[in-house]
Amino acid sequence: MTTADTPAAAGAAEAAPSAGPCERGATVWLTGLPSAGKTTLAFALADRLRAEGHKVEVLDGDEIREFLSKGLGFSREDRHTNVTRIGFVAEKLAANGVKVLAPVIAPFADSRAAVRERHGANGTAFLEIHVATPVELCAERDVKGLYAKQAAGEISGLTGVDDPYEAPENPELRLQTQGREVADSAAELHVFLTERGLA
Numbered sequence: 001m002t003t004a005d006t007p008a009a010a011g012a013a014e015a016a017p018s019a020g021p022c023e024r025g026a027t028v029w030l031t032g033l034p035s036a037g038k039t040t041l042a043f044a045l046a047d048r049l050r051a052e053g054h055k056v057e058v059l060d061g062d063e064i065r066e067f068l069s070k071g072l073g074f075s076r077e078d079r080h081t082n083v084t085r086i087g088f089v090a091e092k093l094a095a096n097g098v099k100v101l102a103p104v105i106a107p108f109a110d111s112r113a114a115v116r117e118r119h120g121a122n123g124t125a126f127l128e129i130h131v132a133t134p135v136e137l138c139a140e141r142d143v144k145g146l147y148a149k150q151a152a153g154e155i156s157g158l159t160g161v162d163d164p165y166e167a168p169e170n171p172e173l174r175l176q177t178q179g180r181e182v183a184d185s186a187a188e189l190h191v192f193l194t195e196r197g198l199a
């Protein structure tokens with residue numbers, strides 16, 4: 001009897017996963033100003049991808065700061081640490097077939113470059129999406145009331161207003177949201193992933 005004839009070996013062969021587009025992981029990082037639409041678009045895309053059978057995880061900036069990055073502040077160094085931590089986890093998940101959506105401001109180009117480099121070193125796909133909503137529209141949306149608080153002098157260090165935001169120079173995709181429905185922007189993102197063989 002060869003080993004291939006044993007029940008265990010036969011079972012293992014039957015259980016082998018079929019290869020397909022759903023198996024390929026990637027990190028899709030949505031960077032942009034507060035209220036740009038990162039979280040909204042990430043969850044809209046996540047719902048659609050899950051419905052299509054993909055494994056999906058959303059690493060939202062706010063949630064991460066409550067747990068993984070609890071205790072970090074908003075200095076340049078802490079913001080960098082926050083982004084590289086998220087990038088570390090994202091890469092691990094993406095390397096195992098998960099579509100990781102990271103709606104995280106990530107204001108500094110060198111932080112994003114470090115995350116990209118880590119993915120590249122491990123051969124894991126990394127796509128940088130600039131949710132390029134102009135600051136004036138973000139301030140109008142002001143989902144968390146931060147722009148109003150900054151204007152009233154109650155807070156400082158708001159990204160894009162009195163703290164730096166280094167917009168990506170060469171993102172894989174620059175997404176406009178002004179004058180567009182959430183569904184339309186989410187659809188554009190889905191088309192983009194489809195073109196990359198990821199959806």
Ligand SMILES: Nc1ncnc2c1ncn2[C@@H]1O[C@H](COP(=O)(O)OP(=O)(O)OP(=O)(O)O)[C@@H](O)[C@H]1O
Nearest residue numbers: 033034035036037038039040143177180181182185
């Ligand atoms: N085309 C669009 N795409 C995304 N969001 C849109 C669009 N049009 C309007 N919006 C609205 O803009 C707001 C974006 O808020 P959201 O919380 O997603 O921003 P964010 O980028 O995650 O901000 P933060 O960095 O503060 O977490 C939502 O109220 C959303 O409904």
Ligand SMILES: [Mg+2]
Nearest residue numbers: 038039061103
């Ligand atoms: Mg958000």
